[in-house]
Amino acid sequence: MTAVTSSSPAGPRGQSVxxxxxxxxxxxxxxxxxxxxxxxxxxxxIATGLGLFASDWQxxxxxxxxxxxxxxxxxxxxxxxxxxxxxPDVDLSDVDPLAPRYKEWAERALKYKTAAxxxxxxxPLGGDNLGRNVWKKALKxxxxxxxxxxxxxxxxxxIGTLLGGVSGFFGGKVGDxxxxxxxxxxxxxxxxxxxxxxxxxxRGVLPVVMILALTGWTGTYRLIRAEFMKHRVREYVRSAxxxxxxxxxxxxxxxxxxxxxxxxxxxxxxxxSFIKYEVILSYLGLGVSVDQVSWGTMLSEAQSxxxxxxxxxxxxxxxxxxxxxxxxxxxxxxxRDALDPKLxxxx
Amino acid sequence: xxxxxxxxxxxxxxxxxxVVLLVFFxxxxxxxxxxxxxxxxxxxxxxxxxxRDQLGLNKPVLxxxxxxxxxxxxxxxxxxxxxxxxVSHLFATRLPATLTLMVPxxxxxxxxxxxxxxxxxxxxxxxxxRTVMVLATVAVSISLLVYVIVFQYVFAxxxxxxxxxxxxxxxxxxxxxxxxxxxxxxxxxxxxPYTRLYRTxxxxxxxxxxxxxxxxxxxxxxxxxxxxxxxxxxxxxxxxISVALPDVFVGSFLLEVFFSIPGLGRETLLAxxxxxxxVIQAFAIYIAALTMVINLLTDLLYxxxxxxxxxx
Numbered sequence: 001m002t003a004v005t006s007s008s009p010a011g012p013r014g015q016s017v018x019x020x021x022x023x024x025x026x027x028x029x030x031x032x033x034x035x036x037x038x039x040x041x042x043x044x045x046i047a048t049g050l051g052l053f054a055s056d057w058q059x060x061x062x063x064x065x066x067x068x069x070x071x072x073x074x075x076x077x078x079x080x081x082x083x084x085x086x087x088p089d090v091d092l093s094d095v096d097p098l099a100p101r102y103k104e105w106a107e108r109a110l111k112y113k114t115a116a117x118x119x120x121x122x123x124p125l126g127g128d129n130l131g132r133n134v135w136k137k138a139l140k141x142x143x144x145x146x147x148x149x150x151x152x153x154x155x156x157x158x159i160g161t162l163l164g165g166v167s168g169f170f171g172g173k174v175g176d177x178x179x180x181x182x183x184x185x186x187x188x189x190x191x192x193x194x195x196x197x198x199x200x201x202x203r204g205v206l207p208v209v210m211i212l213a214l215t216g217w218t219g220t221y222r223l224i225r226a227e228f229m230k231h232r233v234r235e236y237v238r239s240a241x242x243x244x245x246x247x248x249x250x251x252x253x254x255x256x257x258x259x260x261x262x263x264x265x266x267x268x269x270x271x272x273s274f275i276k277y278e279v280i281l282s283y284l285g286l287g288v289s290v291d292q293v294s295w296g297t298m299l300s301e302a303q304s305x306x307x308x309x310x311x312x313x314x315x316x317x318x319x320x321x322x323x324x325x326x327x328x329x330x331x332x333x334x335x336r337d338a339l340d341p342k343l344x345x346x347x
Numbered sequence: 348x349x350x351x352x353x354x355x356x357x358x359x360x361x362x363x364x365x366v367v368l369l370v371f372f373x374x375x376x377x378x379x380x381x382x383x384x385x386x387x388x389x390x391x392x393x394x395x396x397x398x399r400d401q402l403g404l405n406k407p408v409l410x411x412x413x414x415x416x417x418x419x420x421x422x423x424x425x426x427x428x429x430x431x432x433x434v435s436h437l438f439a440t441r442l443p444a445t446l447t448l449m450v451p452x453x454x455x456x457x458x459x460x461x462x463x464x465x466x467x468x469x470x471x472x473x474x475x476x477r478t479v480m481v482l483a484t485v486a487v488s489i490s491l492l493v494y495v496i497v498f499q500y501v502f503a504x505x506x507x508x509x510x511x512x513x514x515x516x517x518x519x520x521x522x523x524x525x526x527x528x529x530x531x532x533x534x535x536x537x538x539x540p541y542t543r544l545y546r547t548x549x550x551x552x553x554x555x556x557x558x559x560x561x562x563x564x565x566x567x568x569x570x571x572x573x574x575x576x577x578x579x580x581x582x583x584x585x586x587x588i589s590v591a592l593p594d595v596f597v598g599s600f601l602l603e604v605f606f607s608i609p610g611l612g613r614e615t616l617l618a619x620x621x622x623x624x625x626v627i628q629a630f631a632i633y634i635a636a637l638t639m640v641i642n643l644l645t646d647l648l649y650x651x652x653x654x655x656x657x658x659x
Contacts, residue, residue, distance in 0.1 A: 184365030187635040189596040191612070195619045196627065200373055272488070279490045280601060284616065296492070303496045307504065318493050325488030 017261060017339070024338040031334025037327035041146070048143040054136040057293070062120040065310045066127035073121035126312030128301060137293055138316045144294040146324065148208050148278045153270035155213035160220025161256075161263050167221070168228025169251050178221075185218050194277065198286035208287050212274045220266045227259035261339040268332040272325055279321075295321055352643070359639050366635045367419060370628050371412060380404075381622040385428055402428065415628065424629040429621045434629045437614065444514065444610035447521050448599040451530050456537045457588060463538065464545025465572060471550060480546075483539035491536055491598070495605045498532045512606045529602040537598070548583045552576045582653050589645035592638065 025031050048054050067074055093099040120127075125135040167178035185193070193215045201207035231237060232255070240254050275295075281287035282296025295317050302314035382398040383390070390398075399405050403414065418424055424434035470476045503511040509528040515521055552558065553576060561571045600612025607613070611630065618626035 180361060180365055183362045184369055187362050187366055187639060188631055189600070189634060189638065191597040191600045192615060192631055192634060195616055196370065196373060196631075199619045199622070276490050279492055283492055284604060295490075299490065299492050299496065306496060306500050314493070314496065318489055321493075322485055322489050326485050329484055329488060 021338040025334055028334045028337065030330055034327040034330035034334065038331050041324050045143045045146045048139050054139040057132060057136040057140045060131040061133055062123040062127035062131040064129050064131045066120060066123045066131055068126040068312050069122045069124055125316050128313055134313050134316050137298065138320050141293045141295045141298050142320055144205060144288055144292055145275055145278050148205055149271045149275035152209045152212035152274045153267050155209060156216040156270055157220050157263050157267040159213060160217035161224050164221040164224030165228050165251055168225035169232055182218055182221055190215050198281060203289045205288055208278055208281060212277055216270060216274065220263055223262050223266060224259060227262055228255060231255045231258060265336045265339060268335060272329055275325060355643050363632060363635060366631055370631045371415060374624055375408060381428060381624060384622040419632060425625050427623055427626050429623045434625050437626060438629065438633055441609060441611045441614045444608050445599055445612065447526050448529055448602060449595055452533045452599060453595050455534045456541055459538055460541035460545050463542040465549055467542060468546045468549035468553065469572060480543065483543050486539045491601065494532050494536050498528060503528055514608050529606045533598045533602060544587060545584060548580045549576060552579045585645060585649055585652060589642050592641055
C-alpha cells in the first residue's frame, strides 16, 4: 500500500484512492484498533511459522489432561486402583517357570538407562490428552488455520480477479463461456463442491487451500466482472486505447488499479469465511493431515474431552478464534468504509 | 409470466450440463479408482478388473459420459455402487430428513430476525443497539462447530432437555424431539448476522422521504414501522433469502453430520468418502436443480411483494 501512495506524485492532482482511504481508515478508531490486533496476530503467526514460538508443541510436558495453573492439579484418581493384598508374601519360586531368569533380566535391564521425565501437574492453559501444552498447540493451530485462510483467500481472489477481468473486459464469447462456468459453480451449494474437491485433492495444507480457492472465487469474479464492464467504456480507457495501449496494458495497468479496492475488500471477507470452513473441514477429517494441528482438529479433540470435564482446550481455541476473527471482521468493515465511502453504514 | 418461467427453465439446461461435466471429470481425472475403493484392501488385481468391467469403467471416457447423460435425461440413475440401493430411492428417503431441518431453520431465522432487526433499527444509536451489534460481531466469529459442541454438551448431555443425537421413523418425533437441538443451534448462530443485515435494510427504508411524510401527517411510529417500512423492506429481505438459501443448505448438511441425521448431507459425505459416483453425480444434479428452482420461485415471489418489479 505504501509503495502505491509514494509513487503517486503529490500536487494539484489530488489524493490517490489509497492515500485517501488510509486517511479515512486512520480516523476510524475501531478500525485502527482492530488493525493492530490483526497485525499482532499475523506477526505471531509468522513467528510461529519460522519456529520462534511453539516449535516444541509436540513435547508431552504435562500429565495427560493437565489442568490450567489457575484450576490447580487434578485430584488423584480414586477409581481403578486395586487394594494391596494384606497377607504375607507367598514364595512361588519353586512353581514359577520364569523364576530362574529373573536375575539375568534384572542385569540386562540395568544396561539401559531410562530418564524419568518429570511431568508437570498443571500447565499454563492446561494440557491435552497426551499432556501437550494447549497454549502452544493452539498457537501452532492458529498458524495453520490462519495460513490456510489467508493463502486460500489470495488464490481465490487471484482466480476471481483474473477471470472476472477477462470476462468483463472482453465480453462476447469469452464472457459467455466464463459466465457459464460461474453459473455451474454457483448452481451447486458450496458444501457439495467442497466435499467433492476435498476427496479428490486429499488432505494437507495445500489441498485445503486449493479446495477453498477453487470453490470460493465466484464472489470476486462477479464483482470484478461488473467493475471491468463499467470501466471498459470509460474515457480514460478509451483514451489509452487511442494512444495504442495494448489490451493487456489496458486491463492490468489502467483498469485494475482502479478496481483493486473491490478485490481487497473481498479478500478480507474471504479470510474470515475460509478460516471457518477450514475448521469444519478439519473436524470432518477432510482438512489438514493427521500429524498437523489446526483449530479444527483441536475442536474435534475437544468434543470428547468436554464429556470428561476437560474444557480448557475448547475454551482456548474458541477464545483465540473469536479474538482473531472478530478483529479481522471489524478491520474488514473499516477497510470497506475507508475504500468505498459510499457503502458506509451498510451492514 | 408463463413465457418468463419457461425461459428460465430453459436456461437451466446448459448450467445443469455444466454441473454434469464438472462432477464427471472431477472424479474421472482426479478421484481415486472406485474399483479399488469397492474391492477393499485384500482384493486381487483380477477382482478389481472384474469390478471395473462390471461398473463399465473400462469403456472409453466418452462412452461413459454418454451413458451418464442418458441416465440424466431418463432420470434413471442406476444403483449406488456401495449399497446397491437405487439412487432415486436413496434421494427420496434422505430428502425428508434434510427438509425437516431446513424448512424450520429458514422460517425461524427469517421470522425471528425481522422483529429483532426492526427493534434494533428502532433503537438505533442507543447503547442497546451498539451492544447488540458488538455481540453479533463476536458471536458470528466463533465457528458453528463450537456452538454444536457446547449446545450438545450443555443442553443435551448435562441438562438432558434434548436427545444428544438420533433420528426416528416418525416425522413428528423427529420434528418435536430430534431436530429441535440442531434447529436451535443453527437459528442461534444465524440470528446475529441476519439481525445485523435486516437492521441495515430497515435503516435504509427509515431514511426515505415517505417515512418523513408519514411522520409529518402524524402517524404513530408503530404504524410507520410495521406498515410502511416493513412492506418496503420485504424486498431486500426476500432477495437475501434467495441469496442465503445455499447457506441454509450448508448449515443443515453440516448439522446432519454433527447430529447423525440420515439426510442428504450425511449421505453426500458418505458417498464422497466411498467414491460412490452414481450417488454423488445424481445428488449434485438434484441439488443444483433444486437450488435453481427455488431461486426461480423467489424471483416470482418478488413480483408478488413488489408489483413494480418487471420480470425480464
